[in-house]
Structures are given as structure tokens and as C-alpha cells.
Amino acid sequence: MTLDYHRPEHPETYRAGFACIVGRPNAGKSTLVNALVGTKVAITSGRPQTTRHTIRGIVHREDAQLVLVDTPGLHRPRTLLGTRLNDLVLGTLAEVDVVGFCMPADQKVGPGDEFIARMLTDVRTPVVALATKAHTVPQPRLVEHLIAIEQLGESFGGFADIVPVSSLEDYQVDVVADVLCSHLPVSPPLYPQGELTDEPENVMIAELVREAALEGVRDELPHSLAVVVEEIETRPRRPNARPEDLDLLDVHVTVFVERDSQKAIVIGRKGARLREVGTRAREGIEALLGARVYLDLHVKVAKDWQRDPKQLQRLGF
Numbered sequence: 001m002t003l004d005y006h007r008p009e010h011p012e013t014y015r016a017g018f019a020c021i022v023g024r025p026n027a028g029k030s031t032l033v034n035a036l037v038g039t040k041v042a043i044t045s046g047r048p049q050t051t052r053h054t055i056r057g058i059v060h061r062e063d064a065q066l067v068l069v070d071t072p073g074l075h076r077p078r079t080l081l082g083t084r085l086n087d088l089v090l091g092t093l094a095e096v097d098v099v100g101f102c103m104p105a106d107q108k109v110g111p112g113d114e115f116i117a118r119m120l121t122d123v124r125t126p127v128v129a130l131a132t133k134a135h136t137v138p139q140p141r142l143v144e145h146l147i148a149i150e151q152l153g154e155s156f157g158g159f160a161d162i163v164p165v166s167s168l169e170d171y172q173v174d175v176v177a178d179v180l181c182s183h184l185p186v187s188p189p190l191y192p193q194g195e196l197t198d199e200p201e202n203v204m205i206a207e208l209v210r211e212a213a214l215e216g217v218r219d220e221l222p223h224s225l226a227v228v229v230e231e232i233e234t235r236p237r238r239p240n241a242r243p244e245d246l247d248l249l250d251v252h253v254t255v256f257v258e259r260d261s262q263k264a265i266v267i268g269r270k271g272a273r274l275r276e277v278g279t280r281a282r283e284g285i286e287a288l289l290g291a292r293v294y295l296d297l298h299v300k301v302a303k304d305w306q307r308d309p310k311q312l313q314r315l316g317f
């Protein structure tokens with residue numbers, strides 16, 4: 001982290017700090033982070049709990065720098081993995097300057113939201129309620145939703161603000177940024193300009209592979225998949241390579257599943273599915289690294305990894 005106290009171009013009122021975006025699974029958190037940052041840093045999907053890692057995106061403005069921490073879907077702990085995720089989330093919530101709490105307009109405010117609201121009262125960070133996916137419902141339903149959010153806030157000490165937003169339809173994303181920034185402390189920028197994420201490349205690569213591997217089979221393996229990037233090697237350049245030729249990288253990745261049956265699903269008939277997964281993930285990885293990539297994918301069974309602390313540690317949780 002760069003602390004830069006001496007740059008005169010930042011006004012004295014410049015604010016900088018951290019915001020955490022929370023909400024139950026599928027609430028639109030990753031999509032909002034992407035819209036705020038303006039580039040694809042977090043991985044989105046139509047299915048719950050694909051964001052396992054805390055991913056930061058940084059919003060650079062004339063008057064403020066907002067460092068966004070995207071959290072995994074908050075949920076009641078069911079497995080050891082769930083417990084760890086919630087610990088991670090609570091620790092993060094206590095450290096940030098403001099929390100954005102997403103409640104999607106296409107779903108009723110319910111027990112899942114109450115659970116999160118209760119957790120938030122423990123950490124004393126200002127909470128901005130965000131009525132996400134606002135443009136996916138008719139106006140009367142949105143109004144009903146905003147009232148339900150207000151009532152939820154009243155029973156848990158009140159929200160600092162309530163903002164309707166539609167990330168994909170680009171409605172009020174800038175207002176969300178304004179409101180979140182208004183809760184940041186006066187501070188010089190925390191990161192150099194232009195930096196979008198400090199997520200290590202291998203975590204982003206793992207997420208790209210995970211997203212590709214889950215494509216179309218999320219019902220069969222929603223939580224049973226973990227991805228580890230084992231090694232990234234640069235192949236020596238050929239002597240006759242032109243300067244504009246891209247480097248070629250060997251990226252070795254292991255996909256862990258819990259059972260043999262799941263391994264068969266990921267690999268597919270005669271390896272056909274795994275080849276598709278590889279092709280899809282490789283395109284994203286090449287775009288991310290700006291190099292040509294040879295992706296070496298392996299699938300291994302790590303039995304009951306969600307419940308085994310040693311396996312969890314090995315898989316980076």
C-alpha cells in the first residue's frame with residue numbers, strides 16, 4: 001500500500017478509505033463493484049456463492065478514492081467453509097469505513113437480510129442500504145421494497161442512507177459512489193492512481209477457471225469446486241521471435257472436486273467438457289495477462305474438502 005502525503009494535486013478535502021459491499025447470495029454485489037470500478041475485476045454469475053475471495057476494486061475520483069472490498073455471500077454457517085467465510089466477512093466489516101448493504105429489488109426483504117442487518121449492528125460501521133437491480137421491477141414494487149428496507153433499518157438502528165441502484169442499467173451507480181465516498185475520512189489517496197485491484201493474478205486466474213468449470217453445471221456442483229493455480233511459467237522466447245510477439249505462458253491449474261462423480265461431470269465424455277472449460281478460461285486469462293497462454297488443467301478429488309481444515313488451508317481459505 002502506498003501512502004502518499006505530499007502530492008499537492010489533491011485538495012485538502014480529499015477523502016479516501018474502504019467500503020465493503022455485503023448482501024445475501026445473488027444480491028448483485030459483484031455486478032455493483034464492477035459497475036463502480038468500471039472494469040471486470042470480480043467474477044459474477046447467475047448463481048449464489050461464486051465469490052469466495054475478498055476482491056478489491058478501486059474507484060479513483062477527483063475528490064476521493066474508494067477502495068471496495070467485495071465479500072462472499074453472507075449466509076448462515078452450515079459447513080466449516082461457511083463459518084470461515086462469515087469470520088472473514090465480520091473481520092472485514094469492522095475494519096472498513098462504510099458498508100454498502102445490497103438488497104435486490106426483485107426479491108422481498110427477508111430473514112437473510114435480517115440476519116445480515118443484525119450482524120451489522122455489532123460492528124458499528126455506517127451502513128448504506130442499496131436497493132440493487134432497481135430497474136428490474138415496476139415502480140410500485142420498488143417503492144414497496146424501499147419501505148421494507150427503511151423498516152428493516154428502523155429495527156436495527158437505522159441506515160445512514162438508502163439508495164436505489166441498477167448496476168447493469170447504469171442507474172444511480174454514480175450516486176452510490178457519491179454516498180459511499182461521503183462516509184470516508186479525509187485522507188490522501190491510499191493507492192496509486194490507475195490501480196484497479198490488488199488481487200493477485202493467480203486468484204483472478206483461479207476465479208476465471210472456476211467460473212468456466214461451473215458454466216452449465218452449477219446445479220450439480222454448486223459449492224463443491226475449488227481451484228488452485230499451481231504454477232505459471234514463461235516459455236523462453238524463440239530466437240526468431242519479433243518484438244511484438246506476445247510471451248507464451250504455461251499456466252498449471254488444478255480443479256478440486258469432492259467426489260468421483262463430480263470429477264466425471266467436470267471432465268465430461270472423453271474429456272470434451274474439460275477442453276471447453278479450458279478454452280473458455282484461457283481466453284479470459286490471456287486477456288488478463290496480456291500474453292498467449294497454454295492452460296494445463298487437472299481435475300483431482302479432495303474428499304469432503306469443505307469440512308476438512310487441512311484441505312481448506314491447502315486450498316487457500
Ligand SMILES: Nc1nc2c(ncn2[C@@H]2O[C@H](COP(=O)(O)OP(=O)(O)OP(=O)(O)O)[C@@H](O)[C@H]2O)c(=O)[nH]1
Binds near residue numbers: 023133
Ligand atoms: N438486470 C440486472 N441484473 C443484475 C443487476 N445486478 C446484478 N444482476 C444479476 O444478478 C445476478 C447476481 O449478480 P452478482 O453480482 O453475481 O451477485 P453477488 O451478490 O455478487 O452474488 P454472490 O457472488 O453469489 O454473492 C447476475 O446474474 C447479475 O447479472 C442489475 O443491476 N440489473
